Amino acid sequence: MSKKSRKKSTKTPSGIATAKKKTPKTRATTQTKAAKTQRTPAGKSTGSIAKTASHGAASKQLNSSKSKPAAKPALTEGQKAPAFRLPRDGGGVATLSDYAGQKLVLFFYPRADTPGCTREAIDFTRLAGAFTAAGTAVVGISADPLKAQEKFRDKHSLKVPLISDEKHEMLEAYGAWGEKSMYGKSFLGILRTTVLVGSDGKVAKVWRNVRVDGHADQVLEAARSL
Structure with a gap:
């Protein structure tokens, strides 16, 4: 094998090794982006769901505070005393x-x-x-x-x-x-x-x-x- 052939063969593995080192970084970046943009079946991001859930809980508390039983007429003087x-x-x-x-x-x-x-x-x-x-x-x-x-x-x-x-x-x-x-x-x-x-x-x-x-x-x- 000539010196030129040997130089080419040594460069190739080195090039391959370099490519392999870059690949994990590319995959990690892709996975991170995928995690950030992950969406639910409803088509909303996880961040949107958290906000929606929080808003829903607050609305429930407000609604429950509004749904009070109707007040009965106040007992007045001259009225017949309720039986008990x-x-x-x-x-x-x-x-x-x-x-x-x-x-x-x-x-x-x-x-x-x-x-x-x-x-x-x-x-x-x-x-x-x-x-x-x-x-x-x-x-x-x-x-x-x-x-x-x-x-x-x-x-x-x-x-x-x-x-x-x-x-x-x-x-x-x-x-x-x-x-x-x-x-x-x-x-x-x-x-x-x-x-x-x-x-x-x-x-x-x-x-x-x-x-x-x-x-x-x-x-x-x-x-x-x-």
Whole structure:
């Protein structure tokens, strides 16, 4: 073999080797581009899907916040008090007809054994004798289960009957269930409310957004004036 042939043969492998080194870079670049431009069967890029999913979730939250249950007409003075039949502490049930012919105070509180609700229940218990003298019965209502109501009663020696309305039926009928807000979030819950029912079975007075301090005394004065 001549020197020229040897030079040609040595150049060829070198050329091939160089081509092989460039090939992986070309494939890697192609794969990267393919990944960037990858599309789903729907014809959208993965980036577009992420944006769409995020927008859809936000829309769902907005829609759910708008789809609130229709508010029931507010209970007004002079209206016939809505009937109720619910379990009470100590067993048995409490009904509106149990108090027929006498005045009745219904105080709705958010949760048993919380500070404000405890003070309110203790205040009505303190004035229980005065309410009886005024021909007025007093009943407390919340959505707590009976066990929680009875524990609440025993812990604070409460002397007023406590009704459990876990399904919110009476709460809604008396306008004590509605939208509340806390820390910038809205939710449905018990609105601290008191209703005074006259001996004729009609609503005599309604207190909404009750402030606990001095409230029981105000209700007693209203009951005495009927």
